[in-house]
Amino acid sequence: MLFLLKHGINTLTGWFVLATLVLYLGSAFDYLSVLWPTLAAWIANMAMWRTLAPSAKRQVGWLMGIGLAALSFAAFKGNWMTWEKIFAVNIPMLAMFVAVSFLDLTNATDQDRSLPKGLHAILNTAVGVQVLGAVINLSAIMVFADRMKGAKKLTSTQQFVLTRNFSAAAWWSPFFVATGVALIYAPGMEWQKTLIPGLVMGLITAILSSAEAYQKTKGDFEGYPIRRESLLTPLFLAVSVIVGHFIWPDISILVLICLLAPGATLLLMKAPSRKDRLQRFVHDKLPRIGSQFSLFLAAGLFSSGISAVIMSYPELFNLDNFTFSPVMFALILAGMILMSLIGVHPIVTIAIVSPMLLPLSPNPTSLGFLFLSAWAISAGSSGLTGVGVFMTSRYQIPAKTIVKNSAFHAVLMWLLCSIINSVFL
Known part of the structure; x- marks a missing residue:
């Protein structure tokens, strides 16, 4: 292992990332132990650690440190967690992340057409980045923003149209x-x-972000030149997941996505040599997702620590006198959004909230909608979480501008989510 770390890890990093997906699928169908994808993920994490930004290293370091301290304290109290609950909590999610990363290979940019203007251009951009982002994730923002800014600087109005609508895909996209x-x-x-x-x-x-953008720019908004064919892949995949789950109801949505995303990529990608492009993807693209690997592995360890402490003091965290009501939903969602404004990633707040609410036996779909809403609103309005940091670092949009642009939007979405949960879930 030491020789591998010194000499071969740079070229093998992408293969360890890919192995996380492949070995997870083997464990999902009971062909392999979950130990193997867990080892692959943690080795990949160690290999990619040096590529992380200092801020990411600090956040991950704090999460792991607190998690290990909490686990040690709980063990001292007699509450031991299994290794799976400590190291393998988020392995399925990481496998899904690797799977959907393949979909970036199906995307094609259009540099020849001029940028459209007006309300129609705003709506096309809003819907386009949401639908495309629902499948290829953060790559969609980069494709849209790079094309829209051209040789100029991305405007704050363009920023909030892209950020809010990309993040809104978290509410409904299985990818x-x-x-x-x-x-x-x-x-x-x-x-x-x-x-x-x-x-x-x-x-x-x-609709609301487009109306606000039109009001602010009086229609002088340069949008993305969307094409119908660019939306075929997202629609094809969404239908495939729904049909696949109907045919194989015993296979989880997450496993279906892990199977369908790479398969659809091989079917839909256009390249002179698919083999060469796939090799470049594994060698160049996959090793760049180190921040996600580190954050999700650290969040899993952190969540396990929180759970262990709660188990150690059941009387202190006893919420038996409460129920997961619509009021509690609204209050917790508000707290999660506020935490994102100071830089706490949604995965961290979810990791804290989940072990505290699960003993209440909440409606799992309502609880899931809480987590989706926290992610969608936080990512769309915070300047210090993943999407906000990306917009700040790549397009020089100040974090305070992102928050100012979307403060009212966050409040309104919080209110609407609370109402929808109360009425429908």
């Missing part, structure tokens, strides 16, 4: 990492029941 998080931290969640409410929230976000 968004938020869905994997919700399925793991809200056991028993039925994703199909959150699909319609989620689509409603996504549509409302597109």
Whole structure:
């Protein structure tokens, strides 16, 4: 192992990332122990550690440190956690993340057409980045923003149209990492029941952000030159997941995505040599997702620590006198959104909240919708979480501008989510 770390890890990093997906599928169908994808994920994490930004290293370091300290304290109290609950909590989610990363290979940019203007351009951009982002995730923002800014600087109005609508896909897309998080931290969640409410929230976000952008720019908004064919892949995959789950109801949504995303990529990607492009993807693209690997592994360890401490002091964290009511839903969602404004990633707040609420036996679909809503609103309005940091570092949009642009949006979405949960879930 030491020789591998010194000499071969740079070239093998992408293969360890890919192995996390392949070995997880083997464990999901009971061909392999979950130990193997767990080892692959942690080795990949160690290999990618040096590529992390200092801020990411600090956040991950604090999460792991607190998690290990909490686990040690709980063990001293006699509450031991199994190695699976400590190191393998988020392995399914990481496998899904690797799977959907393949979909980036199906995307094609269009540099020849001029940028459209007006209300139609705003709506096309809002819907386009949400639908495309629902499948290829953060790559969609980069494709849209790079094309829209050209040789100029991305405007704050363009920023909030892209950020809000991309993040809104978390409400309804089975390919968004938020869905994997919700399925793991809200056991028993039925994703199909959150699909319609989620689509409603996504549509409302597109309409309201477009109207606000039109009001601010008086129609002088340069949007993305969307093409119909660019939306075929997201629609094809969404239908495939729904049909696949209908045919094989015993296979979880998460496992279906892990199977369908790479398969659809091989079917739909266009390249002179698929083999060469796939090799470049494994060698160059996969090793760049170190921040996600580190954050999700650290969040799993952190969550296990929190759970262990709660088990050690059941009387202190006893919420038996409470129920997971619509009021509690609204209050917790507000707290999770506020935490994101100071830089706490949604995966961290979800990891804290989940072990405290699960003993209440909440409606798992309502709990899942809480997590999806926290992710969608936080990612769309915070300047210090993943999407906000990306916009700040790549397009020089100040974090305070992102928060200022979307403060009212966050409050309104919080209110609408609370109402939808109360009425429908």
